[in-house]
Each structure stands twice: as structure tokens, then as C-alpha cells.
Amino acid sequence: MSGTKTPSRRKFLQGAAIVSIVVAGGVVYRGVDRGAFTNSQGPAYEPWKEWRSAQQGTPLALVQSAILAANPHNTQPWMFLVGEDSIEVYADEQRNLGSFDPYLREMHLGLGCAIENMLVAAPSHGFGVALSVDRGILEPLKGPGELRRVASLDLVPNPPRLTDLYARDLYSVIPKRHTNRGSYRARDIDPAALERLLLAMDNFGEVRLDIWKRGEEQREVFDRLTLEATEQIIADKEMAHDSDAWFRFTPEKVQQFRDGPTLEAAGMNPALLAIAKMLPPVSAEQSHAVWLANTRDRVPASPIVGTLSVRDLYDCQQTIEAGRAWQHMHLLATTLGIAMQPINQAIEVVDREGRVGNEPHMTGKLAQLLATDQWRPTFAFRMGYPVFAALPSPRRALDDVFRETRLET
Ligand SMILES: Cc1cc2nc3c(=O)[nH]c(=O)nc-3n(C[C@H](O)[C@H](O)[C@H](O)COP(=O)(O)O)c2cc1C
Incomplete structure (x- = not known):
């Protein structure tokens, strides 16, 4: 077998090469401690694995999809008020980017992303949704920021239909979608x-x-x-x-x-x-x-x-x-x-x-x-087309971003 590059041998050799580079650079390495050889571990990444664990067919299951959405700088500027047949979406204005997003425009784009994930998830949980987005003009914050309602989703029972198949495809990739900041292949898009x-x-x-x-x-x-x-x-x-x-x-x-x-x-x-x-x-x-x-x-x-x-x-x-x-x-x-x-x-x-x-x-x-x-x-x-797959970014726990009673705003 010597000379054959089995996957595990190759992996080991890659690891050895990395370690020797680090040693050659005179750096004291603690690769295992620092998670150098494992990615996306620990509670901060659990929401990607638990995304289907909330009771199927409940509004909370939609929120579980919402929190995996894209959002600016991964600020996760959201809070959800969850009722039996409704979800209200709030901007958590304190989670802002300051002068980088002075009108909270990107914050609201991120809230739109979270809303879309819920709309995509709804048919798979037997819901039809009436979305209503509050009117308003984006303005700079006057104070530290508060919880401010931006939209509500009214949920109605909706038996599965053939036309929901497209949404199901999108739903299935909610935990696979990650921002890919790496190099892309030269190949043109099909x-x-x-x-x-x-x-x-x-x-x-x-x-x-x-x-x-x-x-x-x-x-x-x-x-x-x-x-x-x-x-x-x-x-x-x-x-x-x-x-x-x-x-x-x-x-x-x-x-x-x-x-x-x-x-x-x-x-x-x-x-x-x-x-x-x-x-x-x-x-x-x-x-x-x-x-x-x-x-x-x-x-x-x-x-x-x-x-x-x-x-x-x-x-x-x-x-x-x-x-x-x-x-x-x-x-x-x-x-x-x-x-x-x-x-x-x-x-x-x-x-x-x-x-x-x-x-x-x-x-x-x-x-x-x-x-x-x-x-x-x-x-x-x-x-x-990606050269390497993108890795997930952390997410706050579901329990930290929803309330079941009316919010004081
Ligand atoms: C409004 C908005 C603006 C963003 N701007 C950038 C950007 O300029 N550069 C970038 O690399 N990612 C940008 N992102 C991606 C976010 O940083 C990313 O969604 C977030 O870190 C969560 O990671 P994920 O998308 O992999 O789940 C943006 C996302 C949103 C929604």
C-alpha cells in the first residue's frame, strides 16, 4: 500500500505540512485547541443542525428558518413575536452597524432575507402566508435603538400542493446557503x-x-x-x-x-x-x-x-x-x-x-x-462556481430571538 494516497493518509500529510509550516515560521502552535482542523463546531453553529427540530407545522419552525438567513455583517438584527397563527417581525435596532449603515438600510435588507426564508419554509410546514410589511421611511437612529415592528405574517392552514414543490426545493437548501467569499472558477454560469x-x-x-x-x-x-x-x-x-x-x-x-x-x-x-x-x-x-x-x-x-x-x-x-x-x-x-x-x-x-x-x-x-x-x-x-464550499457563520440561539407575548416597544 505504500505510496498510495488514501484519503486519510492524504489528510494526515496535509495536516503535517500545515504543522511544519507553522513550526518553520517560529510560531508556537496549538492547532487542536484553536479548532484548526475542525470547522463550524460548538453551540454557535447548532442552529444550522437544529433547523428542523422545532415542532413541525408550528410558527416557530418558520422562525428557525428565518434565523439562518443572510444579514449584514451577521448582526442578526431581528426579534420575532410568535403567536398561534401569526409572526410579527421586529428590527432589533440596537444591533446596528453605526456609520456603516447609517439609515439601517442594510438592516432592513437583512430582515427581508429572514422574511423570505419564512415564506419559503411555510408550505413545507402546511402554512399559507399573508405578508404585510409596514410602511415607513428609513432614517438614522435618534437614540440607541429599540425593537420596532416591520412586518407581520398571518398564517393559514394550507394543504400541500404540487405548486409548492419549487418552494420545497428552496426550503431544503436553507441550511446549505452560505455566503461564499472565496475564489470562483473561471467557468461561465450555465x-x-x-x-x-x-x-x-x-x-x-x-x-x-x-x-x-x-x-x-x-x-x-x-x-x-x-x-x-x-x-x-x-x-x-x-x-x-x-x-x-x-x-x-x-x-x-x-x-x-x-x-x-x-x-x-x-x-x-x-x-x-x-x-x-x-x-x-x-x-x-x-x-x-x-x-x-x-x-x-x-x-x-x-x-x-x-x-x-x-x-x-x-x-x-x-x-x-x-x-x-x-x-x-x-x-x-x-x-x-x-x-x-x-x-x-x-x-x-x-x-x-x-x-x-x-x-x-x-x-x-x-x-x-x-x-x-x-x-x-x-x-x-x-x-x-465555487472553488471551495463556504462554511457556515454562527447564529444566536432560537430561544434568544423570539417571544410569545406582545413586545413592549
Ligand atoms: C444587506 C446585506 C449586506 C451584505 N454585505 C456584504 C458585503 O458587502 N460583503 C460580504 O462579504 N458579505 C456581505 N453580506 C453577507 C453577510 O455578511 C452574511 O449574510 C452574514 O455574515 C451571514 O452569513 P451567511 O450568509 O453565510 O449565513 C451582506 C448581507 C446582507 C443581507
Whole structure:
């Protein structure tokens, strides 16, 4: 058998190589302690495994899906008031991103994502849903923030129907959808798969989808604006600080807070991730440098980039619908083996320009990109076939994000 590379031998050799690199670098390693060779372990990752454990066919089962939705910086800015046949969705405004999301626009996109997961899950639990989203205009917080209702779902019994099969497919990938920040393959997106993604967006009437393929006119503009915005954010001390505050770069912090972006979700290749876990936590400067380099390399290399736009950038209902559209597209992409990553820097700069009263440079550049100022991009992303599968990010426990009685607001 000597010389044959069985999977376990190969695994061992990979491990040995990593350890020797770390030793060669003069670093004292505690790989096993730091979880270098195991990912997504511990209570912070349980919600991904328990996602079906709440009593089937109850409203709580829908909330269990909601908490696995995409959301900005993994802030999980939600609270759910669960009744026998209703769910009210609240923004937990205290879980905000400060100057990084000054109008809570991204927060509301994330709430839209959570709502979409519940709508997708509903047929599998025998529910029909009447969704009602509260009207409102997104505004900067005046105080520390409170719990504020944004939507309600009225649930009615709904016997399974053939037309629910599509929703069932999406439902089955709820725990498999993860933001993939890694490199994507050079291979173009299969045209039939792309067609399905585009068609699915027709269900979101308030949202416009634009995409740019490599080599197309305007594609280079999108890539450049995203890089330019990344540089601006890094140079803006307040924005960088408010974003960094949510990063959880040690296993202890991940388990303590169960939120925020993590090393495991950073899109490193598995060998590099194991090494990174053994090293001391990276500084803010190092993490900004990696973010900038990845934006410079990975955005232009992605087969497709795109934006979701709305007519009024700060309208609550339109923002929530755009969030729903993103979650839906990401779930559908997951069924098709396509990876996705939001890349929202340019729009974050638009918010910042508005909030501090700077000239709306980025606003103008995005209007040129879309060739209209009637639609405002509210979400930007890239997609492609993944080189490596993405890992899950932590989630707070179900018990911490729902109440069964009326909330005091
Ligand atoms: C409104 C919104 C904005 C986001 N912006 C970015 C972004 O600019 N870059 C990025 O890498 N991820 C972005 N994300 C992805 C979140 O960070 C991610 O959903 C969250 O960390 C949870 O991880 P998961 O999607 O893998 O479950 C965004 C998500 C939402 C909903």
C-alpha cells in the first residue's frame, strides 16, 4: 500500500505540512485547541443542525428558518413575536452597524432575507402566508435603538400542493446557503441556470436586477467602483471602526457572541484557514489589506456581478422586498451549485455620503452605471462556481430571538 494516497493518509500529510509550516515560521502552535482542523463546531453553529427540530407545522419552525438567513455583517438584527397563527417581525435596532449603515438600510435588507426564508419554509410546514410589511421611511437612529415592528405574517392552514414543490426545493437548501467569499472558477454560469435566476426575480415587482458578465461594457466600471469604495471605507476611520467592531476572530468570541463575520467565513482555502486559526488574531489593518486584495482579485475574476435596485433607496417596504429578492436568489443559486457573495461597498459609500453631507459622487457614478437615476442600487453581488464550499457563520440561539407575548416597544 505504500505510496498510495488514501484519503486519510492524504489528510494526515496535509495536516503535517500545515504543522511544519507553522513550526518553520517560529510560531508556537496549538492547532487542536484553536479548532484548526475542525470547522463550524460548538453551540454557535447548532442552529444550522437544529433547523428542523422545532415542532413541525408550528410558527416557530418558520422562525428557525428565518434565523439562518443572510444579514449584514451577521448582526442578526431581528426579534420575532410568535403567536398561534401569526409572526410579527421586529428590527432589533440596537444591533446596528453605526456609520456603516447609517439609515439601517442594510438592516432592513437583512430582515427581508429572514422574511423570505419564512415564506419559503411555510408550505413545507402546511402554512399559507399573508405578508404585510409596514410602511415607513428609513432614517438614522435618534437614540440607541429599540425593537420596532416591520412586518407581520398571518398564517393559514394550507394543504400541500404540487405548486409548492419549487418552494420545497428552496426550503431544503436553507441550511446549505452560505455566503461564499472565496475564489470562483473561471467557468461561465450555465445559461439555463442564469435564466432561472433571472426569471425568479420577476416575482419581486419592486426590484430591478442588473447583471454584468466579464468583458461586457460597464463591467469594468462596476469592478472599479467596488474597489474604489473599499478603499474609501478603509480610509474612513469611523466606518472601518464600526464595521470591525462586529468581527469575531477567535473561537472564544465566536461562541460568546454567536454573530459577526468570522475567520471560517472569510473565504480562505482550507489549508490557509487551518494556519490562520493557529496564528494570533489578525489586526484590523491586516484584515483591511486582505479585504482590499480580495476585492481587487476576486470581483473582476467572477463570471457575473450584479445589482438589485429599488426606486426609493430609503423606503422600508421596497428595501424589505429587495432583501427578500436577495435571499430567494441565493437559495435558488444554492440549488444550482452556484456560489454568491454580496459586495455592497459602493452602496455603503452612497449612504455615508448622504449622512455626512458630502457631494454624492458615488450616487452619480452608480446612476451612470445603470444609465438611470430612477432606480437606485441597494444591493450588489458577485456569482460563480465555487472553488471551495463556504462554511457556515454562527447564529444566536432560537430561544434568544423570539417571544410569545406582545413586545413592549
Ligand atoms: C444587506 C446585506 C449586506 C451584505 N454585505 C456584504 C458585503 O458587502 N460583503 C460580504 O462579504 N458579505 C456581505 N453580506 C453577507 C453577510 O455578511 C452574511 O449574510 C452574514 O455574515 C451571514 O452569513 P451567511 O450568509 O453565510 O449565513 C451582506 C448581507 C446582507 C443581507
